[in-house]
Amino acid sequence: MSIAAAASARPESRWDSDRVALAVAICLVALLLLLFVVAPLVAILKLSFVTPDGVGLANYAQYFRSAKFTRIVGNSFAVALTTTVLTVLLAYAFAYAMQRTLMRGKAVFGLIVLLPLFAPSLVQALGILFLLGRNGVLNRTFDLGIDPYGFWGIVISDVFYSLPHAYLILSAALAAADARLYESARMLGATSGRMFRTITLPATKYGILSATFVVFTIVITDFGNPMVIGGDYGVLATEIYNQVSGQGNLTMGAVIGVLLLVPAALAVVMEKWIMRGSHATITAQSQPLELTPRLARDGVAFAFCCVLCAALLLVVAVVFVASFVTLWPYNLHLSFRHYRFEVQQGLAPLWTSLWVSLLAAAFGVIATVAAACLARRLGGYSARLLYFLSILPAAVPGMVLGLGYILVFNDPANPLEFLYGTLVILALCTVYHYHAQGYLIAATSLNQVSRVFDEASTSLGGTFLRTLRTVTLPIIAPAIASIAVFFFVRSMVTLSALIFIVTPKTQVAAVSVLLLDDSGNQNQAAAYSVCIMLVVGAALLLFHGVLAVLRRRRPPSQV
Amino acid sequence: MFLSLRNVVKRFGAQTALDDVTLDISEGEFVCFLGPSGCGKTTLLRVIAGLERPDGGALLLDGKDLAGVSARSRNFGIVFQSYSLFPSMTIARNVAYGLECRGWERGAMAQRVRQMLDLVHLADQAHKYPHQLSGGQQQRIALARALAPKPVALLLDEPLSALDAKVREDLRGEIKDLQSALSITTIMVTHDQHEAMEVADRIVVMNAGKVAQVGTAADLYDRPVDPFVAGFLGRMNRVNPAFVGLPAGGQDSFLGIRPEHVEVDDAVGASEGARIAEVEKCVFLGSCTRVTLRIAGERLVVELRGKRTDISPGGKVAVRIPAEAIHRLRESSG
Numbered sequence: 001m002s003i004a005a006a007a008s009a010r011p012e013s014r015w016d017s018d019r020v021a022l023a024v025a026i027c028l029v030a031l032l033l034l035l036f037v038v039a040p041l042v043a044i045l046k047l048s049f050v051t052p053d054g055v056g057l058a059n060y061a062q063y064f065r066s067a068k069f070t071r072i073v074g075n076s077f078a079v080a081l082t083t084t085v086l087t088v089l090l091a092y093a094f095a096y097a098m099q100r101t102l103m104r105g106k107a108v109f110g111l112i113v114l115l116p117l118f119a120p121s122l123v124q125a126l127g128i129l130f131l132l133g134r135n136g137v138l139n140r141t142f143d144l145g146i147d148p149y150g151f152w153g154i155v156i157s158d159v160f161y162s163l164p165h166a167y168l169i170l171s172a173a174l175a176a177a178d179a180r181l182y183e184s185a186r187m188l189g190a191t192s193g194r195m196f197r198t199i200t201l202p203a204t205k206y207g208i209l210s211a212t213f214v215v216f217t218i219v220i221t222d223f224g225n226p227m228v229i230g231g232d233y234g235v236l237a238t239e240i241y242n243q244v245s246g247q248g249n250l251t252m253g254a255v256i257g258v259l260l261l262v263p264a265a266l267a268v269v270m271e272k273w274i275m276r277g278s279h280a281t282i283t284a285q286s287q288p289l290e291l292t293p294r295l296a297r298d299g300v301a302f303a304f305c306c307v308l309c310a311a312l313l314l315v316v317a318v319v320f321v322a323s324f325v326t327l328w329p330y331n332l333h334l335s336f337r338h339y340r341f342e343v344q345q346g347l348a349p350l351w352t353s354l355w356v357s358l359l360a361a362a363f364g365v366i367a368t369v370a371a372a373c374l375a376r377r378l379g380g381y382s383a384r385l386l387y388f389l390s391i392l393p394a395a396v397p398g399m400v401l402g403l404g405y406i407l408v409f410n411d412p413a414n415p416l417e418f419l420y421g422t423l424v425i426l427a428l429c430t431v432y433h434y435h436a437q438g439y440l441i442a443a444t445s446l447n448q449v450s451r452v453f454d455e456a457s458t459s460l461g462g463t464f465l466r467t468l469r470t471v472t473l474p475i476i477a478p479a480i481a482s483i484a485v486f487f488f489v490r491s492m493v494t495l496s497a498l499i500f501i502v503t504p505k506t507q508v509a510a511v512s513v514l515l516l517d518d519s520g521n522q523n524q525a526a527a528y529s530v531c532i533m534l535v536v537g538a539a540l541l542l543f544h545g546v547l548a549v550l551r552r553r554r555p556p557s558q559v
Numbered sequence: 560m561f562l563s564l565r566n567v568v569k570r571f572g573a574q575t576a577l578d579d580v581t582l583d584i585s586e587g588e589f590v591c592f593l594g595p596s597g598c599g600k601t602t603l604l605r606v607i608a609g610l611e612r613p614d615g616g617a618l619l620l621d622g623k624d625l626a627g628v629s630a631r632s633r634n635f636g637i638v639f640q641s642y643s644l645f646p647s648m649t650i651a652r653n654v655a656y657g658l659e660c661r662g663w664e665r666g667a668m669a670q671r672v673r674q675m676l677d678l679v680h681l682a683d684q685a686h687k688y689p690h691q692l693s694g695g696q697q698q699r700i701a702l703a704r705a706l707a708p709k710p711v712a713l714l715l716d717e718p719l720s721a722l723d724a725k726v727r728e729d730l731r732g733e734i735k736d737l738q739s740a741l742s743i744t745t746i747m748v749t750h751d752q753h754e755a756m757e758v759a760d761r762i763v764v765m766n767a768g769k770v771a772q773v774g775t776a777a778d779l780y781d782r783p784v785d786p787f788v789a790g791f792l793g794r795m796n797r798v799n800p801a802f803v804g805l806p807a808g809g810q811d812s813f814l815g816i817r818p819e820h821v822e823v824d825d826a827v828g829a830s831e832g833a834r835i836a837e838v839e840k841c842v843f844l845g846s847c848t849r850v851t852l853r854i855a856g857e858r859l860v861v862e863l864r865g866k867r868t869d870i871s872p873g874g875k876v877a878v879r880i881p882a883e884a885i886h887r888l889r890e891s892s893g
Contacts, residue, residue, distance in 0.1 A: 016629075018629075018631065450642065450643075452639045452640075452642065452643040453643065453645060455608075455610050455630075455637070455639070455643075456637070456639060456643040456644075456645070456701075456704075457645075457656070458610070458629075458630045458631050459608055459609075459610070459630050459631070459633075459635060459636070459637045459705075459714075460636075460656050460657035460660055460704065460705075460708065461631050461632070461634070461657055461660035461661055461708065462631065462656070462657075462660045463631065463660075466660060470645070470648070470656075471645050471647070471648075474647035475645075475646060475647055
């Protein structure tokens with residue numbers, strides 16, 4: 001048997017079909033990333049540095065000559081820093097209550113805190129206006145005389161908006177704990193306060209830093225909330241919009257874009273750089289923490305979570321209610337008149353959003369899973385380059401990416417100009433705007449798949465593509481489904497990246513909300529937001545249904 | 560020579576995992592790579608499998624250079640330490656996998672899968688998923704999967720080390736029987752000397768990326784070249800030449816005595832040439848009793864068959880060391 005079989009060890013040329021497939025896939029993934037991430041960035045940078053007199057900082061000098069613009073930079077930082085501190089503190093307390101106490105109602109709290117993820121970023125601002133605005137129900141009822149427009153309005157809206165992001169990071173950090181450390185400390189006579197200071201805080205410091213930078217990036221690049229509740233308090237994100245859409249000044253838009261890009265990119269770089277130093281503190285020998293009931297601790301935690309969740313819920317609920325009454329807050333009779341959508345193209349934008357989201361879900365899965373699989377297969381420097389390109393979009397604010405898309409794809413000289421004004425470019429823009437997050441989900445779940453499977457498949461004669469199709473992808477199917485749903489939800493609610501590249505024919509739902517609010521139709525804006533949230537809710541239900549079926553059909557995978 | 564390794568070198572960064580390894584393996588032979596963790600034995604197997612690219616040297620199969628042949632095309636069957644069965648496929652599909660890759664025709668494939676499952680006595684598990692099987696069963700399926708495409712050679716990477724002791728012993732007998740029945744060239748990596756001695760035709764003892772010694776189990780046990788090999792296969796007392804009345808053999812050489820080769824008698828009425836030793840420690844291990852003795856300032860560990868109630872710490876015994884029990888050893892290079 002062996003002699004005959006030995007002859008079947010096939011010598012091969014450097015370019016067998018497997019390597020060709022791999023090379024084609026790498027080129028395709030890299031080309032798309034260059035085209036839809038790098039090219040728009042380069043275009044923005046070029047526009048901001050090029051003046052009639054040559055390359056230089058003249059545009060920036062002109063920008064900073066204006067006191068108004070200088071103030072806007074200050075405003076952006078003031079809002080971002082204040083919001084970051086508040087959000088991280090609240091999220092840490094919330095995550096601590098969820099992970100380290102035995103309070104009741106965790107399942108409900110855990111759902112409510114995620115609500116802001118499933119609504120466009122301006123819903124928080126809209127809700128706060130319904131509560132505390134000039135015609136807000138609290139303001140009128142109690143005659144508070146509060147004016148939420150401006151700094152505090154943006155800060156409160158953005159705290160709510162960014163809370164779930166910080167919570168998810170800190171919750172993961174607090175979930176990992178080694179009981180042996182706490183037991184040793186207690187045996188040595190440490191109080192709970194000392195244990196928190198000496199064990200819990202140090203163990204979660206990477207989570208805290210990561211949450212800080214993530215929240216900072218989200219807030220400084222947020223466009224929806226400041227647009228709705230900012231009033232005269234201009235920030236960089238809204239100022240780009242004013243310059244580009246209001247005054248048609250693309251150059252100034254690009255300059256502000258770069259000013260926004262720099263802190264956002266720095267925050268992302270810092271986050272990645274700091275997280276490099278973090279490694280698993282939890283090993284196979286670690287003992288999970290066993291919590292014991294403590295009345296005072298659990299009670300305080302419960303009260304805190306109730307207050308925070310009530311506030312989160314109230315802001316969304318008031319938007320629901322306002323959309324179903326005749327005229328908030330004067331006539332509270334049930335009415336569906338705001339759902340007639342007689343202005344602003346009716347429901348067409350909602351359908352557009354749905355199609356764009358489906359496209360984005362399909363293409364987002366392919367793009368990010370392909371990138372993650374290739375990076376895993378390649379290893380070494382080429383994998384690092386692919387990783388860099390894949391997570392680069394995390395550093396690019398949506399407004400900047402969108403402006404870059406105008407510059408690149410609204411250019412008649414570009415052979416891809418035909419994409420402009422189609423649903424495809426909207427889907428592509430969303431996919432590449434959120435590429436980093438999708439990529440990280442894919443890469444993380446691939447990392448949990450033992451390489452032994454790849455090696456076993458290879459040694460049995462499986463090609464790269466066959467291994468992917470029959471071995472790797474079926475194992476990570478649940479992660480793939482969650483990437484699809486991630487892209488779907490993101491493109492249903494995203495505003496900043498698309499605001500510049502929608503055309504009257506391809507207006508999306510989130511933009512409709514903004515325009516309705518802008519034209520004074522707050523109740524219709526609320527109704528439109530509700531429609532978006534319902535679609536997102538339906539998609540999530542569907543996703544969990546599919547996941548449940550998948551789980552029942554497939555054996556629990558050993559990875 | 561069937562499989563030839565010529566001066567194979569493999570580095571991971573600054574660390575040298577394989578340092579100039581040269582080895583020949585004949586067709587149908589069962590070879591074990593034996594050594595402590597980190598000695599390079601698994602790396603060597605992976606280089607042979609094509610899963611690692613060597614930094615130097617050559618690999619020849621039937622005289623043909625394997626350098627340009629990818630792992631996928633080498634047609635070696637490999638079994639990993641554990642959990643390498645594809646979790647999303649049934650047992651039958653796992654075994655069929657290599658055949659699918661080679662484009663086997665459906666009927667032939669089904670027949671081959673059945674034949675392989677019969678070979679490992681698990682035909683009734685064909686439609687289960689890997690997680691429904693015990694660890695031992697999973698490894699037998701992994702073996703069936705590796706053998707199904709009729710590989711040139713079988714490579715086993717510590718296939719038994721994740722299993723319970725009893726299962727491990729059963730399965731290693733089964734692997735040996737399978738290998739003899741199919742007369743397939745097999746290389747097994749292990750850190751367990753008993754495993755290696757039981758199944759291997761030849762054992763390659765490795766230390767620090769180098770081949771320390773190659774030979775049959777008897778060769779290595781009776782004629783270890785250095786204290787590393789001597790200590791890795793069984794135990795070895797290390798004594799000065801003066802202790803047994805021999806001249807010193809130079810700086811790098813010393814003498815070794817296996818514990819079971821020392822003869823122990825009652826101290827009273829000791830025969831001519833016997834030496835009196837003091838019993839320091841006495842441990843009963845089931846099939847033997849391990850006794851630590853002190854003679855003239857030297858410590859000597861001795862193993863005696865069965866339970867010895869006549870020996871206890873503080874007592875005296877007579878010791879005789881037969882001339883043929885004394886090994887002259889070189890100092891290990893590693």
